[in-house]
């Protein structure tokens with residue numbers, strides 16, 4: 001009798017230990033397949049890294065093969081599950097290849113982070129030349145829409161999915177020096193709302209991150225010069241410039257089951273910045 005009880009207890013102990021081990025190694029994005037556009041640097045790279053650290057299989061992409069190779073090598077050195085593909089988001093064949101190859105390699109698609117953006121001109125919206133306007137809307141808005149359109153059927157097949165558009169605080173509070181860019185980022189807020197309503201019934205969630213000033217090449221004009229940087233800091237209650245990793249954590253949360261009842265939201269991550277910068 002004593003021996004039998006000891007046997008049951010030791011089996012229970014082994015089972016509990018194995019279960020504890022499994023739960024301590026399980027990650028919140030295990031089994032998810034993710035594409036992040038423009039992810040060899042800056043915010044896109046930080047998001048790709050965080051999604052992969054949280055268990056996702058991530059496809060890193062950008063326009064140049066050498067940048068893709070360098071980013072993939074860096075992430076693989078950290079033991080992360082990443083693959084690289086060249087994708088100029090403005091090119092139909094590149095977008096299609098990115099989605100189709102991801103699906104054929106990994107068996108599906110769960111997460112799309114549409115991060116690529118351009119800003120070829122500075123100044124008020126009325127001084128924006130037509131060709132610059134077209135480029136801004138092509139890359140910042142139209143390709144976000146087209147990528148989502150191609151991704152949704154694959155997510156529908158899996159009965160789940162998470163799409164995140166990267167907008168900007170300028171989409172809420174236009175920057176006077178970034179007239180047309182600000183309008184393009186406001187358009188993404190609307191795309192988020194509309195798409196979330198259209199695909200919610202398939203278990204697909206659509207959200208948008210609106211970063212404040214984050215230290216990347218994109219914001220170098222605002223952060224590299226001490227005087228400008230100090231002026232910017234005056235408008236940020238948290239008293240610091242954001243880091244790309246700040247966006248990685250938010251993106252991973254939004255893609256995870258922890259955010260399973262969140263869709264159609266435009267989330268500002270700007271250290272509390274409210275005013276025009």
Ligand SMILES: NC(=O)c1ccc[n+]([C@@H]2O[C@H](COP(=O)([O-])OP(=O)(O)OC[C@H]3O[C@@H](n4cnc5c(N)ncnc54)[C@H](O)[C@@H]3O)[C@@H](O)[C@H]2O)c1
Nearest residue numbers: 038042043088089090115116117168211213214216218219
């Ligand atoms: N850094 C900031 O302060 C800030 C603030 C608000 C929003 N954002 C947004 O965050 C996103 C990432 O910007 P970032 O700050 O990391 O700067 P970044 O310059 O590192 O990222 C922009 C990326 O888009 C890529 N890109 C441009 N055109 C492309 C195309 N046709 N195909 C593929 N990639 C293309 C660029 O190569 C670049 O890597 C952008 O959408 C940007 O608008 C940045």
